[in-house]
């Protein structure tokens with residue numbers, strides 16, 4: 419298939435390389451103006467490496483894409499979608515994959531005719547520099563439609579699954595998105611504030627705060643129609659903390675590099691939903707405030 423990957427950060431590069439290894443033709447759409455880009459791809463097992471050269475920013479390749487995969491951060495999604503719409507065929511399925519929630523309505527407005535799908539992934543990757551990416555952790559990816567046209571594209575879960583298993587189709591993608599949001603609400607701000615690896619949050623000092631965050635997320639999820647036991651969210655969070663103990667979270671890295679974080683799409687989305695349902699989320703609000711403070715004080 420001809421696949422355009424929009425955004426070549428850690429997750430975009432991970433998927434671009436994994437899909438290229440399956441024989442798909444990858445084209446990158448990114449802010450850098452270069453027309454080709456080399457990627458050194460390193461799999462989970464150290465000797466498993468590959469090098470690819472991808473075409474970039476070619477409008478004819480974009481318009482001939484069989485799939486577009488958007489992997490930019492939540493706050494860049496709208497701009498990314500606007501940048502492709504002049505050349506995008508209305509029949510091309512567009513998959514949006516990012517941490518957090520809250521971009522869907524705008525994407526659906528910008529792409530009223532395209533099949534639109536969202537994916538949430540627990541795969542982890544690290545970008546050492548502009549030209550290399552390392553797969554640092556494996557976890558499930560879920561794919562689901564957010565409009566009627568998207569519902570015809572179940573087969574795309576198979577395409578993603580062949581590249582980086584496991585990937586499953588989900589009839590209601592909001593459910594796995596909420597479950598991942600809970601994990602991100604717990605891990606991302608705390609690792610960014612303490613500038614620590616994910617594994618550090620397994621220390622007993624963090625138990626009360628992680629529990630409070632998950633309890634608030636469970637209450638908002640229940641109000642949104644996804645009743646979930648908060649113990650289950652704590653357990654899910656602890657599993658991710660252990661499985662990714664040696665990794666730095668995306669928000670830790672954003673703060674370390676003084677980049678804008680995804681706090682508004684993660685904790686901010688939760689707070690907004692809580693407000694809508696008239697629920698209090700003091701533990702999450704405190705974390706949101708601390709990250710906002712850190713962002714405002716970048717040098």
Ligand code: PAF
Pocket residue numbers: 517540542601602605606616658662665666667668669
């Ligand atoms: O944002 C991240 O880094 C990841 O989604 C997660 C699950 C927190 C693991 O680091």
